[in-house]
Amino acid sequence: MGIYSLAIEPEIIPNSSKEGETAKVLYPKWIQISLLLILFTILVFSLKAIFTVLLMAIGLIYIWRQASKLIAED
Secondary structure, three states: OOOOOOOOOOOOOOOOOOOOHOOEEEHHHHHHHHHHHHHHHHHHHHHHHHHHHHHHHHHHHHHHHHHHHHHHOO
């Protein structure tokens, strides 16, 4: 038992016919939904990591500039 099926049932088409050669492979809905959920999860975690690093960088730049101003005033 495979995870895909043909769009045309092979028992109905005679062996001499060329119709089944162009049949599309159909995947079950649960595979598509699982892939979408996995991709969505990866996207969310990636964006979370990017925003965290970006906000930390902005904070460090701000602290560095404030510290540089204090050192320059002395």
